[in-house]
Amino acid sequence: MNNLAAVILAAGKGTRMKSNIVKVMHPLGGLPMVSWPVNTVREAGASRIVLVTGHQSEKVQDFFEGQTDVRFAVQEEQLGTGHAVACALPALLGFSGMVLILCGDVPLISTATLEAMVRQHRSRHAVITVLTADFAQPNGYGRIVKDGDGFIKRIVEEKDATDAERRITEINSGIYCVESDFLTVAIPNLKNDNAQREYYLTDIIKEAANLGLLCQAFPVADPAEVMGINDRAQLAEAGQLLRGRINKALMLAGTTLIDPLTTYIDQGVRIGRDTTIHPNVHISGDTEIGNNCLIEPSAVIKGCKIGNGVIIKTGSVMMDAVIHDDVAIGPMAHLRPGTELKEHVKIGNFVETKKIVMGEGSKASHLTYLGDAAIGTNVNIGCGTITCNYDGVKKHRTVIGDDVFVGSDVQFVAPVTIGRNSLIAAGTTVTRDVPPDSLAIARAPQVNKEGWKLKKK
Missing domain, CATH: 3.90.550.10 (Spore Coat Polysaccharide Biosynthesis Protein SpsA; Chain A)
Structure with missing residues (x-):
């Protein structure tokens, strides 16, 4: 006009x-x-x-x-x-x-x-x-x-x-x-x-x-x-009315909101059909969520691209991440900017990621920090694994090839590269590259002192 x-x-x-x-x-x-x-x-x-x-x-x-x-x-x-x-x-x-x-x-x-x-x-x-x-x-x-x-x-x-x-x-x-x-x-x-x-x-x-x-x-x-806004009370009232409009439009387009009154979705967020969102979820920024996803209570999502069939479990926090189809995240996971998870990846409870690409079918099920890393397909990351990416001055990258199995309580001191189909034994601190098809183990030998407990008594 x-x-x-x-x-x-x-x-x-x-x-x-x-x-x-x-x-x-x-x-x-x-x-x-x-x-x-x-x-x-x-x-x-x-x-x-x-x-x-x-x-x-x-x-x-x-x-x-x-x-x-x-x-x-x-x-x-x-x-x-x-x-x-x-x-x-x-x-x-x-x-x-x-x-x-x-x-x-x-x-x-x-x-x-x-x-x-x-x-x-x-x-x-x-x-x-x-x-x-x-x-x-x-x-x-x-x-x-x-x-x-x-x-x-x-x-x-x-x-x-x-x-x-x-x-x-x-x-x-x-x-x-x-x-x-x-x-x-x-x-x-x-x-x-x-x-x-x-x-x-x-x-x-x-x-x-x-x-x-x-x-x-x-x-x-x-x-x-x-309605004009003159103070913060009126600002909150207007916000409630706007969220009602946003949520209604999403529901009419095919998204399920379990409780619209306690679901906080900002203008511009795009959500596909048959995605279900539970109460106390906050979704903001330039976020796009695909079809048939499940977002459980108290998740916080900002500026993320999320594919189809993704499950985001209770209490997970995500910012500027790219999530491909059929990924499971959480509960209580923290995905920081630069995270990209390929199809069928699993990120479990109390796992934190930052600036990583994780290949199809890989998983880190619990209590792990993965930062500045490229992780291949079908990789298992054991509990308590850490990529030690900061030397006090610079950040360094960890590269883990396909089909690698990482045991529990492993530290990768970057920069380091792990060849495909390798096994990293539990408790290992990796400071050098590991060739493909290898076993890496770096820990002090176990010592048993028989009778020690009786002598103490």
Whole structure:
């Protein structure tokens, strides 16, 4: 929709968040709060998006770097919403059409609502359409004042409202659709003669009404969509609502969530059909999970690529790992970045991996650390095995060939290479390469002192 642009107001600090981080950059469902309205207007068809920043503008702009449809305007002083839009006007030069105006702290607005609002705006040839909601207790919100025909005459802020106006329950959501030609004329005419000494964007409605131009309301079906976030309690409430949307979409697409209320999945995570996820699982980042997987309670998965038929057992933690089909992990395993497990690998309880590739059919069943290693196919790693990859200065690699059997309590002092089909005896500390088809054993001989216990008595 080339004749649709958007302005998103994100310059405020958000003092009620009690944070060193600007409000709109607080994470919500895996994304900064301001990302939600940006993505929504993009999905609604906005071809040009102007983000008005102020506090910590560099942090906000850095996040959107490379998103070519996003332009920036800086509001050095926060002098009201009208002033913020005035700061955005230079970035709209050359544009003609409809302009959506939203706040960066209203993340729950849906694409469908914005699309319906734009359709009504266009079909009725309105100059301004205001998204409204009906609140039984509208404290803190601007009120919608209409004429006898039901069109908007003005929006009055609560601090400037009369007692009669404060009894109005239809409120201003702060979301507008405005014709650009009118916007560019009306914004420079705003005055700050109000209780706050600010330039109110809402005053353009009164100007349009005085000119006999059509200003209409578009009531939102779900008032939760216009919920603003001012503190961490509201942030948590919004997060719960967003997770509900994410989880519902996944379930409708074929994923089983045993308890959606205690399953925490971020926006952008992709999960295949017939995968079952148990309670208290956290999945975030650029994670993709295949079909027919089982994820048991309290697993934490971030930025992983997981194939089909994978079992992730209770309490396992995984980050930036690649898991191929039919792998079993855990319980209580820890897969760190750079881990790649080929088909039919088994990683058991209290096994930690980092920067390893483990070949098809290999297994490390318990109590093991494998780091900076290449492990072949059908390798058995015994309990208590460690790849000693750090010499105090540099990291070194361990290479283990196919069909190697590693006994319990083995240490590989890297760099070292183990040839295929070798056997490493339990208790061995490997400091040299082992040829293929060999037995490596390096431990002190056993000494039995007969009668020692009787002498001690």
